[in-house]
Amino acid sequence: MTVQLIAQKAKALARMGRRDEMLDTLERGRVVLDGMPYPDNIENHFMVDPSKYDFYAMDCYRQIGENRLARELSDEVIRASTDFHGNERWPMRIAEAQVTLGIVAAREGNLDEAVGYGRRALSGDRKSLPSLAMHSRDLSQVLTERYADEPETEAYLEQLQSIQSQ
Structure with a gap:
């Protein structure tokens, strides 16, 4: 529980x-985590x-805009959240990644890729719509700031709006 609280503080x-x-x-949390035994039940929330x-x-x-680290960790989160059969163990982690x-x-100028990832996140199996909507709004904000007049942006925003009204 201590590590989770430290991680939540880092997010805030x-x-x-x-x-x-x-x-x-984040470093303090990693040090605490490294000093603990590996959990017996990683399914425990x-x-x-x-x-x-x-x-x-x-x-x-x-x-904080550290794109390289965010991308590397996203790839790792998706890998670790998918079993060797390709089944999603933690769909919400995958969606947020x-x-x-x-x-x-x-941010790097690739609108098609950005919208593609956003759509995949919205179409996956999810359990916590408010959390996914919050993260998806972060994507919609970047898209609106950089690509406001693009049809792909408008289509993504409509898709996001439709799941928020569910």
């Missing part, structure tokens, strides 16, 4: 734009294993 610091404090907090911690860190790096990849793509 990232959203407030307090980069250095966020980095220190309150247990944090290294892959779940990467999920939290991915969100932090996306928030796809949103992160979409944000990075938009």
Whole structure:
């Protein structure tokens, strides 16, 4: 539980734009996690294993604009959240990683890739619509800032609006 609280604090610091404090907090959480035994049951929502911690860190790096780290962690989150048969173990983590990849793509000038990741995130199996909607709004904000007049942006925003009204 301690590691999860530290990770949530890092996410809050990232959203407030307090980069250095966020980095220190993420490091402190990693040190605490490294000192703990690997959890017996990683399906327990309150247990944090290294892959779940990467999920939290991915969100932090996306928030502060560290695109390379956000992309690397997104790829790792998707890999760790998919079993060797290709089945999604944690669809919400995968969806949020796809949103992160979409944000990075938009920041780097690739609208088609950004919208593609955003649509995949919205179309997947999900359990927490409010969380996904919050992260998807982050993507919609970047798309609106950079590609407001593009038909792809408008189509994505309509798709996002339709799932928010459900």
